[in-house]
Amino acid sequence: MSENLIAIIIGIVEGVTEYLPVSSTGHMILVGSMLGFEGEKASVFEVFIQLGAILSVLFLYRDKFSRMMRPQKLSIYGSGLSVKHILAGIVPVMGIGYLLHKPIKTYLFSPYTVIIGLIVGAIFMLVAEKVSKRPSVTNVDNITLKQAFYIGLFQILALWPGFSRSGSTISGGLILGISRAAAAEFSFIIAVPLMAVACLYDLLKVWDKLNLADIQMFAIGFSVAFVVAYISVVWFIKFLNKSTLASFAYYRFVLAIASYYYFFKF
Template structure:
């Protein structure tokens, strides 16, 4: 493992951790940065797949007490049952549609130009929805109706297009459907746990033949840095978005998409 590859792995882990849970698309950022760096760390997509687990574990650590309460409260606590019901309903579309379309999406859409287009389109959508959305009707995750939870799940499926952002799709979809900002954030973070775990497990299964111990050190660096940065970002983003809203992320997406399009077309 040379120093250049180690530094690139560290940078990519930081990018994953910093972008996974904010509405700017971690997959899109990884595709762009890997393309710019010319990073070739491990066979197949194993590096990008495994470092996502670091980000997932960061959210599990932050919400461990909540998860523990839900797991042991479902039998006796009605609110816990409603919470888990909503998570399962929102997870269902990704489980079914994601497994069906995984192959075509990764073959045809995982390229920098698609990412740039999705970043710009998503940025415009975020700004418009933040500006014109109505008054929220659901202020807690438990208050989300089954129909709304399922609809948020279908919004999450849009994130299969790289550059869309899983968190962006679920948060903005929830806002559009009348969920208050704090509840939309919490629901998105909690929904990430089963969704990302299932997606990562399925991706590892698809890439299993390419997995080797070569590059294990690079994966470890990326995994650890993704965990640390994601842990810090989730803590910070809760306070930031509660005060500022999502519009700054929309402007960032548009600016990044335009800049990267210029780089891609002129290099």
């Protein structure tokens, strides 16, 4: 299989799964293994195309990011979503992620650990749907600093590949009394600085391994991830306005079973 075709396939997988509660990292580990696209080059490529997915959300919510950066929004007492909310949502996972980065990369990036994450994450989503009540917050701008911080704590669960960052944050939001759509939008917004920092951190460590000959493949994957992620986010918000997370949970069970038989039974 040509590298350009691999770039398109993985770019589509990244774009579709990055913001859906199904774990993009888990999918890329599984798909990469199936395609035989593994090793240092694959790791760099997967990090690089995540920047395309990040850019899609930055573009989609550009007005909201612009408003948040106005001087009055930097105040802890300002109304609406602010930089303080973003910091409250990302500091917990950034701290834990930094401390555990090496063991996570060493021991948790495998099909077996992804399968575990898919199953446990699916159960957590179903439990969150079960215990959630009528939401008290239906607009992302009404999320409090306290709720933003607690969502950040739930996001720590996503450090286990397969658990899903959006799955953990949206489920956490439901438990905290936030609507699915509002929790999803907050999840998308805090993902931009969080993923940007994580991606740049990973890229700096492997910068010397980048090759000019790979520019075409990387550009294709980046572009595909950007376009597909944009479409995926728009569709997902509309979906959450009238549906639950249950269908994604059941998909995760099916994917986990299929992956187990593919990697360990065949």
